[in-house]
Amino acid sequence: MFDSKKYIFTLILTVAIFATAFFTSTFLSNKRVESVKSIQDNIAIDILSSETQFSLLGEVPCSNVSDSILSPQLSEIGDKLSKTETDRGATDADVIYLKKYYSLLQIKDYILSKKLVEKCGSTKKQVFIIYFYSNKGDCTDCEKEGFVLTRLKEMYPDLRVYSFDYNLPLSAIDSMKTIYRVKSSLPALVIEDKTYTGFKSLEDLDRLLPRSIKVQTTVNKVKAASTTSAQ
Amino acid sequence: MIVEHILQGFMYPFLFLSMYFQLLLLTSFFENKKKIKDEEGREVSIFPSVTVAVPCWNEEKTLGSTLDSLLALDYPKDKLKIYVVDNNSSDRTYAIGEVYAYNNPGIVEVYRESKQGKHNAVNLALSLTRTDLFGCLDADSFVMPQTLKTIVSYFDADEKVMAVTPCLHIRNPRTFVQRMQAVEYLMGVFLRKAFGELDAIQVTPGPFSIFRREVFEKIGKYRKAHNTEDFEITLRMHKAQLKIVNSHKALVYTIGPATGRGFVYQRLRWARGFLENALDYKDLFFKKKYGNFGMFTLPMAFMFVFYGLYASVFAVYTLSSNLFDIAKRWLTVGIHPHIPTFDLFYFNTTVMSFIVMVMLTMLVLVFYIGNQLSDDKQDFYRNFPMFFFLYPLFIPIFLGRAVFDTFTKRKNNWVLQDTKSLSTT
Structure with missing residues (x-):
């Protein structure tokens, strides 16, 4: 016997489960955006604090400048932003807002770090890589370049990598593109103020990095090992 | 990325229908839970006469055990007839049948059917008997002593019941493929009851x-019915509005294909037979007079062949694209294993992941009910990984080929590879 009531009841139940899944997913996704926003706000405060500390540098010797002047959370937030972008899509308004915010924070961090190097170059040596990518499907090597840079960061934890979406409509990014003469040929990398286009392998980048970062990494490793053995 | 989005978009209607289907079966099961429980303790008042046909084709290895299980049935022997019908075997099948006929006069009889095909063998037995009930038992299947009595109790309780299906299990699952089928059959215990x-x-x-x-x-x-005579006769029964029920305590064991190849050929025959027969009986679709079968379960099952194929293609695509990403990373920077860090942030919270989670929970419930319904507590936890990881790999192979063959009207050359079908061609 065909009992239409049973079918309607089941339909209501199915719709209810789908609606619950939809609302839960939306709620958690919004929470995720809020969490990224909140971390970014913290980074903004960190940077502001660093800038303030930096303006005081004139009165303080370089040896007194804290090692944590640069925000350590910046690379972590990059990964979280990338996950949010995968889930919500590159065209999502929240994602675009977060990416713009993140890009600005990176630029501020970069300027601050450069100033620090200029001021205390001998004691606070930093190496930067600026990376321009596109995820519009027009850069086949960008994904691979991303893998290379992630690995490079693992090899040299003191290396600071700043990633920018070439297509993000943000005047500050446009200025960076102009300064470093980055055209649409991607991926593009700026190492020690020199611009390179096209895919660069791990070996290529390793060769391009200054010796100082390698020495610093080795010294840090030795220090860490001796601390561990002393304990 | 775009391909992924399109594929994902089409998955939602499938998931909606699958969940609707699962929920319908679960609600109808829980609605009748008390009635199902009451069925279990029923006694038989009158024992009708029964004929069991055993069609065989080169079954010398298993025929003896099959007949032993039939002879051990707890049922009045004067009401039981066992007809062994040999379908042109080239081994000792007929001789074994003769031995049993000699040792069990009045119960076991042995015949030869020269026209090839399981349907011919069973029809010969049908034409030779006048008993109240009739059924068949494949020569690679085995019954438990209480099986027939349990089935008869359904005929005894309701004169409208025209056929009773048993509770099928895989006998002594040994290989990975058989263990996988053991879990699948456990799911079948619930499905048959809920459909009933x-x-x-x-x-x-x-x-x-x-x-x-x-x-x-x-x-x-x-x-002959495209080598799936059991499905075709069910369609004919529904067309004639004859009632079919399931007896979840009537245990029957069958030998499942031991290899992946054998499994694929068996399922290819089933899937092709399902499609061809469903098309032959398309007039049953969406007709209210054929009840839930015509209005819902048959059209859904037909549609699920295509959606099942689509879902497995989607799963294979997702899995291979993930593996491809890993391979790309390895080829670019080499292998550098990491200890994964736990961060709730990276949990998958998409709508699809929630839906899939709910459906997996319902699937676990289906297995639990199947396990509870049946008297045979299978080694579920050991066998489940085989089902979970192996089964999805087989689906696109046999469904894809069955759909292709059906719509291109290809001849079933592969049917010769399915040993079970040799007796049905």
Whole structure:
């Protein structure tokens, strides 16, 4: 016997489960955006604090400048932003807002770090890589370049990598593109103020990095090992 | 990325229908839970006469055990007939049948059917008997002593019941493929019962489905029916609005294909037979007079062949694209294993992941009910990984080929590879 009531009841139940899944997913996704926003706000405060500390540098010797002047959370937030972008899509308004915010924070961090190097170059040596990518499907090597840079960061934890979406409509990014003469040929990398286009392998980048970062990494490793053995 | 989005978009209607289907079966099961429980303790007041046909083709290895299990049935022997029908075997099958006939006069009889095909063998037995009930048992299947009595109790309780299907299990699952099937059959225990409660049983399986004799008088004997005569006769019964129920305590064991190749050929025959027969009986689709079967379960099952194929293609695509990403990373920077860090942030919170989670929970419930319903507590936890990881790999192979063959009208050369089908061609 065909009992239409049973079918309607089941339909209501199915719709209810789908609606619950939809609302839960939306709620958690919004929470995720809020969490990224909140971390970014913290980074903004960190940077502001660093800038303030930096303006005081004139009165303080370089040896007194804290090692944590640069925000350590910046690379972590990059990964979280990338996950949010995968889930919500590159065209999502929240994602675009977060990416713009993140890009600005990176630029501020970069300027601050450069100033620090200029001021205390001998004691606070930093190496930067600026990376321009596109995820519009027009850069086949960008994904691979991303893998290379992630690995490079693992090899040299003191290396600071700043990633920018070439297509993000943000005047500050446009200025960076102009300064470093980055055209649409991607991926593009700026190492020690020199611009390179096209895919660069791990070996290529390793060769391009200054010796100082390698020495610093080795010294840090030795220090860490001796601390561990002393304990 | 775009391909992924399109594929994902089409997955939602499939998931919606699958969940709707699962929920319908679960609600109808829980609605009738008390009735199902009451069925379990029923006694038989009158023992009708029964004929069991055992069609065989080169079954010398298993025929003896099959007949032993039939002879051990707890049922009055003067009411039981066992007809062994040899379908041109080239081994000792007929001789074994003769030995059993000699040792069990009046119960076991042995015949030869020269016309090839399981339907011909079963029809010969049908034409030779006048018993109240008739059924068949494949020569690679085995019954438990209480099986027939349990089935008969359904005929005894309701004169409208025209056929009773048993509770099928895989016998002694040893290989990975058999263990995978053991779990699948456990799911079948629930599905058959739930379909039964909706008057929408999809198939009266070859191993020990029992019919009232009048079924064949009303709708005729078995047909070749694209090598799936058991499905075709079910469709004919639904067309004639004859009631089919399931007995979840009537245990029957069958030997499942031991290898992946054997499994694929068996399922290819089933899937092709399902499609061809469903198309032959398309007039049943969406007709209210055929109840839940015509309005819902048959059209859904037909559609699920295509959606199942689509879902497995989607799963294979997702899995291979993930593996491809890993391979790309390895090829670019080499292998550098990491200890994964736990961060709730990276948990998958998409709508699809929630839906899939709910459906997996319902699937676990289906297995639990299947396990509870059946008297045979299978080694579920050991076998489940085989089902979970192996089964999805087989689906696109046999469904894809069955759909392709059906719509291109290809000849079933592969059917010769399915040993079970050799007796049905």
